[in-house]
Amino acid sequence: MNPQLQAVLKQAIQAFQGENFAGADLILKEVLQNDINTAEAVFELGIAYAKANRFMEASAVFCCLQLYKNNDVRIPYNLGLIHSLQGRHQLALAAYDLALKIQPDDAEVLINKGSTCNDIKNYGLALEVLEKATQIRPDIPEAWSNKGIALNNLNLYQESINAYNEAIKLTPSYHEAWSNKSVPLNKLKRFLEAFEA
CATH class of the missing domain: 1.25.40.10 (Tetratricopeptide repeat domain)
Known part of the structure; x- marks a missing residue:
């Protein structure tokens, strides 16, 4: 400079x-x-x-x-x-x-927009935005984890678990994804799996 x-x-x-x-x-x-x-x-x-x-x-x-x-x-x-x-x-x-x-098609922007939509409880828009983000960049665990949050809040529990699994597959030590995964598992009364998560 x-x-x-x-x-x-x-x-x-x-x-x-x-x-x-x-x-x-x-x-x-x-x-x-x-x-x-x-x-x-x-x-x-x-x-x-x-x-x-x-x-x-x-x-x-x-x-x-x-x-x-x-x-x-x-x-x-x-x-x-x-x-x-x-x-x-x-x-x-x-x-x-x-x-x-x-x-x-900026995945980072989409992920952060999706996260903000989750924060204001606009889960439908969050899911729409995060779907696009995961299509563009399926290698970003935060996109999948945020998608899991939206799906869980839309009572789509198995889909939520699947999204968390994708995040965990990308980053096995992603503690937030493991913790969040226990919520839909509990909703489905899969208590042992929730405890393990």
């Missing part, structure tokens, strides 16, 4: 530290207007804030970036993750939908 860009990003960080979000936003917009190639460095700043659980700063960075890089699926995807972690599920779904407009 060139020293001039480093200095400007440091100014933005200082503005964030002083809770001057408007000032930080102006600095980031100016740097992006002057050179769109700085977008990757600005994106990494947003990721750093997100990893530090500084979601307000991360959201501000990604919202600013979205104005200049509106075809970069990573931006609404990360906004969706942040909103979801904050329990702002409708905003998360809107962000995931925007990401899916950019890249409709």
